[in-house]
Amino acid sequence: MAAAAALPPLNLYVREPDGLSLLVGPPFAPGPVATIDKVTCNSARFSDDGSKLAVITPDAVTVYACDTGKEVLKLLVAGVAAISFSPQGSYLQTFQKPQAQQKNLTIWNALTGAIVLQQFQKSISKTTWPTVQFSEDESIACRLVTNEVHFFDGHDFAKGIVDRLRLSGIDGVQLSSSPPSHIATYVPEIKGAPASVQIFETTQVSQAQPVARRSFFKSNTAQLTWNKGSTGVLVLATSDVDKTNQSYYGESRLHFLTSDGRHEGAVPLSKEGPIHDVQWSPTGKDFLVIYGFMPAKATLFSAVCKPLFEFGQGPYNTIRWSPQGRFICLAGFGNLPGDMAFWDRETLKSFGTTKAPMSVTSEWSPDGRHFMTATTAPRLQVDNGIKIFKYDGTLHYEKKYSKLYQAEWRPARIGLYPDTPPSPRARKLDAKAAPAKNVPANIGSSTPGTYRPPHSSQSASVKAQVTLSFSELCDGLATGGLSKSALKNKKKRENRKEKDQQESKAVDDSNVTSLEAQLGDASLDSNSADAGDLAKKLRALHKKLRQIEETRAKATETGVALTASQLEKQSQESSLWEEVKHLEAQLTTSN
Incomplete structure (x- = not known):
């Protein structure tokens, strides 16, 4: 049997004040090696398949073959402000600052340099470029x-x-x-x-x-x-x-x-506030939205706009899918402190969280196994550099620059790097990889964190459950099952959970009973029928909420995914609690 062909190494380019370099890696050990000598330029752009690299200088646009580093085309056109390759790399589109009587939008044959289309374009923006869509x-x-x-x-x-x-x-x-x-x-x-x-x-x-x-x-x-x-x-x-x-x-x-x-x-969003980011999966089968006032909420939807999964809430405003659609990074950049949470889309489990403060750009590598963040000028003039993380969030490589203007992965043709599942050693067996801090209490849940009624003494047990659940998640990724200590703790937690559920039910029942008692002799007046209806509705709502919590607890315990109808009921939890509060206020007022 013939041996599988070795995959090519990853490349990235960095642009410093003295020019642009194309680097080979990771692992970048003992250090990056440039495959193209430094080229002084204003900007650079790869073709979609990574075979070509176009750089802008004040007087020309030069195209290099990335595999050889050789110049393959030079367009003697001055003042180019933006460039873009067509999807197959057949054409190169350029935009020059408009001048009187000059057609400044040009499409060039990327092989011969011949002009195939030239028109006038008043202006462009990041959202409207490239002007000609292919x-x-x-x-x-x-x-x-x-x-x-x-x-x-x-x-x-x-x-x-x-x-x-x-x-x-x-x-x-x-x-x-x-x-x-x-x-x-x-x-x-x-x-x-x-x-x-x-x-x-x-x-x-x-x-x-x-x-x-x-x-x-x-x-x-x-x-x-x-x-x-x-x-x-x-x-x-x-x-x-x-x-x-x-x-x-x-x-x-x-x-x-x-x-x-x-x-x-x-799109049915369950929290008020701005929409920070929305991105389709590369597979086209689902999309992810980050929305709402901080802490923002993240929800996964199907291709027909049905909610599939809640990622919880956090300080996030950025979505990054790996090219194969296998991994997801939810991050908070810009005016946020740089929190990042890494997820496996197939299992909908979180590897954990880490931080990359002051990141200006972020991008998955073409193989979907590495995630790079970069701090660049002129946005930030200090602490310029790149950080490369593994898909599970562990820091893999870091390099500082006195001044860095750009850092981007070299793309690869679609299908070159296969969709590979996470390694069993991800995150857990690396002794240096400690459990992530500040993991939201509802991370990995199909709904937001459970509401606890007043006087309920469950906060300590909930905190313990969250800590143990994350620890067991790491054990599961490493061994495919629970460790002995995790099994022991699981049994203790099950006993505690059963006791907590009984306490929660007792609290819910006592709340309803207390409200009924507050009605006193209200049954003797004209409002008795209304008050009785309210109490009946309140009991029904508490019953639904107990069922939602029991369903979620069972799914967490067994690891069986919730059905579509169960997910729909779970998504109603917050609105049910709002209705409970509203009814309680009405009962109190009527009394």
């Missing part, structure tokens, strides 16, 4: 202009504009990439009319009617994001002004539409 197979290209979307044959730009979609007031567009079957358009609020998102099929788009549509208010900008498979699009709609004065940064809403027109609506 499908993954490069068969379709499109560009948004005033009130229209222009379509091109991505294999033959000499044909010119091959189709048009005219839509008055259009301000955003996103072409589905794989496959290029649909296009989503956005029109903001205009003169009292609501904002709208429409989905069109890309075949004969000028004559097509929208296959899906959603209208909404409180939006003057929107971010459109397709999943792999082109079955659904997420719409992050934002308004510059928050009329409730709860947020300085305005309001945000998340909407969802399917390309078959069967579903359109708001």
Whole structure:
């Protein structure tokens, strides 16, 4: 049997004041080795498959072959502000600062350097670049202009504009990439009319009617994001002004539409506040949202917008999926202190948490086994450097720089690195890897932390359960089962849990009984029927809450995943407690 071919080593590039270097690693031992001599440049960009690297200098754009480090193309064009490769690397798109009578948006043949399209573009932004969008197979290209979307044959730009979609007031567009079957358009609020998102099929788009549509208010900008498979699009709609004065940064809403027109609506988020980040899984089968006032909440949804799992709450505003969709990093960067939580998507178990303060950028490696954070200038002028963590959050490599402008992994073609499950030694068998601190009490739970009624003496036992559960998680990853000490503690915890549940039930019953007693002779007056109904509803709510808690406890104990109907009931817990409080207040008032 032939031996499996060795996978190529990972590369990353770092850009310092004296130039850019392409480095080989990890493990970066005894130190990084440059495969391209330092090149002085203003910026650099890899092709999607990592085969080419384009660098911008004041007078030119130079393309290098990453495997050999040799120059393969040089475009003598000055003042380039942005560059981008097409998905297959066939074209290079450049933008120059606009000047009078000059077409400053250019698409070049990346092999010959010939110009295939040149047009005028007033301005660009991080959210609108690249201006010309390509499908993954490069068969379709499109560009948004005033009130229209222009379509091109991505294999033959000499044909010119091959189709048009005219839509008055259009301000955003996103072409589905794989496959290029649909296009989503956005029109903001205009003169009292609501904002709208429409989905069109890309075949004969000028004559097509929208296959899906959603209208909404409180939006003057929107971010459109397709999943792999082109079955659904997420719409992050934002308004510059928050009329409730709860947020300085305005309001945000998340909407969802399917390309078959069967579903359109708001994503059901269970906490008020801004939407910090939303990202589709690379598989296209689900998406993750971080939302709500701090501590923010993180929820996983299916491709048809059904809640699947709650990751708990924490100081997070950033989602990073590994390229294979196997691992997830939830992080808090920018104005947050740099907390990071690493998760296994398949088991929905957490490896633990760590920190990378003052991180400006963060990115998974192409093999999905390493996670890099970088502190760069000009955002931060001190403590510049990179940190590389393993997929379980343990620090693997760190390097300081006096000044660092960029640090990015070299991409790899899709499928080069296989989807590999975590090692049994992850996190636990490494003696230096201590259990993560500040793990939220509800981490790994399908619902937020359990509410404890007043006078309930369970806080100490809950704390013990959280500590033991995390310890056992580490044991399970290492051995595939529980250690002897964990088994002993598990038995003690089960006995304690049974006692706590009995106490909790007694407390719940006593609360209801106490409230009924407070009614006194209310049955003699005209409000007796209403008060009796309230008490009956209250008993029913406490019964539902006990069932929710018992279901969750059983799932945690047995390790069996909750069913869809059970998950739906679990998601109702917080609203049930709100209703309990409301009924209790009504009963007290009626008395």
